[in-house]
Amino acid sequence: MDKQENKVLSSEMLGIINKEKAKSDKYRRSILTQDILSQKRNFTNDWALLIVVAIIGILFLGASFIRFPNYIVSNAVIVATNLPSPVIAGHRDTYHLMVRNSAFVTKGEILAVVPGQGDYTQVLKLEKLLRSRRKPNELMPILEATKMNFNCLGKIQALFDNMFSKPTGISGRNTHQLMVAVSSWIDEYTLRSSSDGRLYWDVATLKSILSFQESTTVAHIVPRSAYYLRLALDQNQLGRVHIGQAVQVRVKTSSGADKSISNGSINNISEVMDQGKFDVFVSLPKGHRNFSQGAWLKSGLKCRAYIIVQNQNLLQALFNAIFNRPKSD
Incomplete structure (x- = not known):
């Protein structure tokens, strides 16, 4: 119980x-x-989630605008289609420079003259007259009328004056002798441009009067030229490039950073392997262009070529890095 x-x-x-x-x-x-x-109720409770979502959206949107291309990087050399031409002093003498440094000159233009050997302008006028291919009987009246303008020809003055003292007057023979003398005077006492282009004097200190040694290069004339890039790729890289592909040309600056100097595109790929590599040629349509560091595009300049294999943005690059990684064997 x-x-x-x-x-x-x-x-x-x-x-x-x-x-x-x-x-x-x-x-x-x-x-x-x-x-x-x-x-x-406060701001954090009402808007925290919305702010987080907005920040994530902005990051994704920004990543879609930031370019992050996939490159093939290779050493390259810039080549000019027209190489600079040298100006060579034919004789050891003192010259008066007639053209300033980096000036544009035309073919046949006088760059420098030896002072005290006659008036080069009179010699050039006489040369032009003799090269006009006029017959001696046509040349005689012209020289008779203008002989007072040729009174400072230097060592060819006597030969010029003798042409008018002969009873036979101007003949084909003495005209030829005068032409040879004029050409010899120009070669000996002047420096002339051999092509059109920009003149650069190869001297340490540029003065109006300079002494040059015989057979020495005293200047270079850089002609207007097109440029192209030459580089070599191995067979593994060759499968990722094609004609028309964009290429960036960069050089190392004094600080060690890469500096872009031009853009181009692949216009030819060699069909024959040379020393285990294939030559690739890149056209540079912008040609000669200065940039802020003071260097310029010129033949023989060693640089690096960045071939754009895939012009992707940062978002695509992250996606490919995560999901399209190559599988290991």
């Missing part, structure tokens, strides 16, 4: 305890709900 009573009491006590626990839990939930409802 006592056992049954104990069981009934235990059940009643357990029920009372559970009811009290349920009331206590309900009360705590009610207090927590009231606390949440009583809290003041």
Whole structure:
């Protein structure tokens, strides 16, 4: 009897305890709900998620605009289609420079003359007259009328004056002798341009009067020229390039950084392997162009060619790096 009573009491006590626990839990939930409802709304609670989503969207949008091309990098050499022509002093003498440094000159223009050997302008006028291919009987009246303009011809003055003292007058023979003398005078006492282009004197200190040694190169004339790039690729790289592909040309600056000097495109790929590599030729349509460091595009300049294999953006580059990695064997 006592056992049954104990069981009934235990059940009643357990029920009372559970009811009290349920009331206590309900009360705590009610207090927590009231606390949440009583809290003041702030900026973080309202906009935090939206700000995070906006930042992620801006990062993705920016990554789609940032270019991150895939390159093949190779050493290259710039080649000019027209090479500079040298100006050589034929005789050891003192010259008066007639053209300033880096000036544009035309073919046949006088660059320098030896002073005290006659008036070079009169000699050049006489040369032009003799080269006009007029017959001696046509040349005689012209020289007669203009001989007073040729009174400072230097060592060829006597030969010129003798032409008018002969009874036979000007003949084909003495005209030829005068032409030879004029050509000899020009070769000996002047420096002339052999082509059109920009003149650069090869001297340490540029003065109006300079002494040159015999058979020495005293200047160079850089003609207007087209330029192209020559580089060599091995057979593994060759499969990733094609004609028309864009190429960036860069050189090392004094700080060691790469400096872009021109852009071009592949216009020819060699069909024959040479020493294990294939020659690739890149046209440079912009040609001769100065840049801020003071260097310029010129023949023989060693540089680096960046062949753009895939002109992708940063987002595509990240995607390819994660999902398109080459599988290891």
